[in-house]
Structure formats: structure tokens, C-alpha cells
Amino acid sequence: MTTQTLSSPFAIQGCGSGSCGCASSAATPAPQQALVNGIALHAPGQRLDAATLRELAYAELLRQHAVAQRLLSRHTGLITPELDDAQREIIEAMIDQEVVTPHPTGEEGRRYYEAHKAQFLVGQALHVRHILFAVTPGVNVQALTVHAERALLELSHKGVAPGRFAQLAAELSNCPSSAQGGDLGWITPDDCAPELATELFHLEHAQTGTGVHPRLFHTRFGFHIIDVLERRSGTLPAYEEVRERIAALLTMQSRARALHQYMSLLVGEAEIEGIALEGADSPLVQ
Structure with missing residues (x-):
């Protein structure tokens, strides 16, 4: 018994000539250029993996937000610029200023301890x-x-x-x-x-x-x-002995949630093309 491979009726097969490049060029179209508010994240035809594109998109969102806050000079090119160390420090300071990280309460720390005792066994x-x-x-x-x-x-x-x-x-x-x-x-x-x-x-x-x-x-x-x-089995230390460790862990988790919300708002306010990013258009998003 022979098997057949079914191809899509929409697939472009080319002219069939071995000396012609139309089939291969049609089968691998140039990638769509990814843009953030009209600023390209890469050169035309350049292929980047999804993770790299997302990293570039978030960096460009932050750069443009810093420009809007008059912290950085406006960029006149059509492709996102490479940031120098001084510009990165300005953006990091902006994030620290705008992203509020709630500090965990003692009650929250104790609840975490009770629910995750296995993590603290010695x-x-x-x-x-x-x-x-x-x-x-x-x-x-x-x-x-x-x-x-x-x-x-x-x-x-x-x-x-x-x-x-x-x-x-x-x-x-x-x-x-x-x-x-x-x-x-x-x-x-x-x-x-x-x-x-x-x-x-x-x-x-x-x-x-x-x-x-x-x-x-x-x-x-x-x-x-x-x-x-x-x-x-090990022994479980008292809550007081691991309280600072739990507070640091909960603060890190809180910071991650706050940063996620911050970036989601920037995405929601921007015009994104050629890449899918999770965004929100409300400051009440959780």
C-alpha cells in the first residue's frame, strides 16, 4: 500500500522548473516587519525568534515611554536604536519611580508559611x-x-x-x-x-x-x-526564623506582578504590528 502526502490547495508550487527559483522564494516569504508605534524592531527581511522580538518590543516600549516623559531625546530613525548604558540607567530609574511594589504584611507572610511548610524543612x-x-x-x-x-x-x-x-x-x-x-x-x-x-x-x-x-x-x-x-523527614523552623526569607520571596513575587501590569499597560496604549503581546488598556487591570 502506498501513502500520499496531501498538500494545501493554497500552497504555491512554482512553475516546476528546476532552474527557476520562484517555488522556493514563494514557499518562504519574507517575514512581516514588527513595529511599535511605527518604529521597526528589525531590518526588512530579517528573521528573529519570538523571544528576541518580544524583548526588543518591550525595550522599545520603555524607550518611547521615557521619551514621552522627557527623560530621553526623541529618535529620528525608523528602526529602534541600540541603547547605551546611560540610557538604560535612565529607563531603569524611570521604572523604579513608576512601578510601586507593595510590601507583604506579617499576616501574608504567616499565611504563606502555613501553606508552604515543606519549603522550609531543615x-x-x-x-x-x-x-x-x-x-x-x-x-x-x-x-x-x-x-x-x-x-x-x-x-x-x-x-x-x-x-x-x-x-x-x-x-x-x-x-x-x-x-x-x-x-x-x-x-x-x-x-x-x-x-x-x-x-x-x-x-x-x-x-x-x-x-x-x-x-x-x-x-x-x-x-x-x-x-x-x-x-x-527533617525539622520545621519556627515562623520567626524564616520570616525575613518569606518577606523577600513575597516582595519578589509582588514586584513581578507589578512589572507585568506596568508593561501590559504600555502595550495596551501602543500600536503593535507583527508581534503578539499581552496588553491592557485599563489602569485597573490585575
Whole structure:
């Protein structure tokens, strides 16, 4: 049986001549130029990734706002200028002046403490072994996931042989710990990738129990089968001991929300072309 690839009836195929460039040029049109209030963020035909475009757009919004506040001189060109250190300092000072960051109250700090006690435990540690299925360039992630799920299913059976985990770790794991049956020894939250530390230590379900975790852990390194052999629960310091740490965390979160609202207002007041930015046209946006 043969398969056919269906093409869109709107696709431009060109004239069909191998010596003609019309097909390739039609298939890859020049990118639309991104503009902020008529000022281009890049040269015509230049291709930039979405993250770079967003960064340029936000920088241009801030520059234009500083010009409107008579903090910077007006730009006469049609493409956004590159800012020097002095101009950046002026813009940063403008942001500090205009963005009000509410300071958390003691009541807010205590509520956070009560809701996130696992984050403040001291001395907690786990004796862990794992099997790593590494995600590397070119790997078939779907096939790798199926392979990892099969191994997890086998290890989750009640009748699995005691030495099977170490055997599979030696055969399948892409971590050097495979030579020790996947044994990582005793680890603390600081020893893990942040996403793994959250799952193993900081979530409520992570505070009790041992054995093979019923699902795969996904980190920047790949997929992990995790077996908790032993645990030290640690101790919880009093709120007064971590009050300043909580206040700093809540202040940082508050600052991030205030900056997001500030930039959303600037976006909402501007004419944006060629790039999608989240904006708001009301100072009451939350």
C-alpha cells in the first residue's frame, strides 16, 4: 500500500522548473516587519525568534515611554536604536519611580508559611536510586517515553524481584550511577534539579512513603524512574526564623506582578504590528 502526502490547495508550487527559483522564494516569504508605534524592531527581511522580538518590543516600549516623559531625546530613525548604558540607567530609574511594589504584611507572610511548610524543612534527605532515560538531540521522545513507561510498569508490579531495579538501571540508565544500580545515595533538595526537588521534597504528597514512584519524573535531563529507599523527614523552623526569607520571596513575587501590569499597560496604549503581546488598556487591570 502506498501513502500520499496531501498538500494545501493554497500552497504555491512554482512553475516546476528546476532552474527557476520562484517555488522556493514563494514557499518562504519574507517575514512581516514588527513595529511599535511605527518604529521597526528589525531590518526588512530579517528573521528573529519570538523571544528576541518580544524583548526588543518591550525595550522599545520603555524607550518611547521615557521619551514621552522627557527623560530621553526623541529618535529620528525608523528602526529602534541600540541603547547605551546611560540610557538604560535612565529607563531603569524611570521604572523604579513608576512601578510601586507593595510590601507583604506579617499576616501574608504567616499565611504563606502555613501553606508552604515543606519549603522550609531543615535536614530532610532521601536515599534514592533512579533510572535515567536521557533526552538528547535527535532522540525520538515518544518512543523513549514508551520505553521508560514499560520499565516503570514492570518495576511497579508487586511480585517484581528485589534485584530487578538495579539490573534495569545497569542496562537502561544513561546516568553514571547505573554502575551502582542507579543508587544516588542520600540527597537533599539542593542536590537536585529544581523540578525534581519540588516533586521529591516540596509537594505535600512527597512528605511520606518509600518505594518506586508511580509515574515518571520529567526534568531537563530526561525521564526518571525514582525509587525512594529511605527518608529523613527533617525539622520545621519556627515562623520567626524564616520570616525575613518569606518577606523577600513575597516582595519578589509582588514586584513581578507589578512589572507585568506596568508593561501590559504600555502595550495596551501602543500600536503593535507583527508581534503578539499581552496588553491592557485599563489602569485597573490585575
